[in-house]
Amino acid sequence: MKYFVKEIYYTLQGEGAKSGRPAVFCRFTGCNLWSGREQDRASAICQFCDTQFVGTDGPGGGVFRSALELAGAVAAKWPESWNANKMVVCTGGEPLLQLDEAVIEALHDEGFEVAVETNGTKIPPPGIDWISVSPKANAECILRAGDELKLVFPQPGGEPTKYENLDFDHFFLQPMDGLSREQNTQLAAxxxxxxxxxxLSIQTHKLIGLP
Structure with missing residues (x-):
């Protein structure tokens, strides 16, 4: 199986319960809620995405012909001086369109804790160590349990009460980015x-200028 990846890079996790932790981010191409093209945004199920996930031309991105090849590319981004506490965040787009058991096993073999950031519309394969769900108001959230639920706020039709009884260990409100970010931060707080x-989950990587 081939895997299409926009970018792979090393940074600090900026959101949620793992905020501040060093991690390799593996951003898969494609999403089931928006094509990623601006001309389609107005008609998309999710219209507020601020992530570029189209193509394979980002830093470290490419078409990987096997799970082992992809895991090796992820491992190459981790500092050689420290072979512990290794974490990879599989994100997108929607990573569960591509992330499978073979990739998870290969990443585990490289010593990584595997985290995923998903919109909750797909059931994940077994073996993922940390599941972060960011539900969207106009899409059914079928993934109703995990480690953290991270709700972009405010979302008309996606009020927190809609999700508060789901089976997650952490519940976060993340202010919607954009021109109203300061106001949205106050509303979320x-x-x-x-x-x-x-x-409250703040996108700290943006505040300190990290990718």
């Missing part, structure tokens, strides 16, 4: 204060 089940 106030909601968390009134509803302590929810925690």
């Amino acid at each position: 106030q909601y968390c204060l009134k509803h302590p089940q929810w925690e």
Whole structure:
């Protein structure tokens, strides 16, 4: 099987419960909620995505002809000086369109803890160590359990009450980016204060200038 990857890079996780932890990000191409083309945004199921996931031309990106080849490319991004606490974040787009058991096994063999960031519309293969779900208001969230639920806020039709009874260890509100980010941050903070089940997740990598 071939795997199509936009980019692979080493950075700090900027969001959620793992925020601040060094990780290799493996961004798969493609999404089932938006084509990634601006001309299709207005008609997309998810219209607020701020991620470039089209093509394989990003840093470290490419078409990988096997799970072993992809895992090797991920491992090459990790510092040679430290062979512990290794984490890879499989993201997209929607990574579960491509991420399979073979890739997960190959990444484990390279010593990585495997995390996934998904929109919750696909059931993941077994073996993933950390599941982060970011549901979208206009798409059915069928993945109803995991490690963290990270809800972009506010979303009309995707209010936190819609997800608060799902089986997750952490519940985060993440202010929607864009021109209203400061206002959305205040709204999210106030909601968390009134509803302590929810925690605030800030995109710290953007604040400090990391990818």
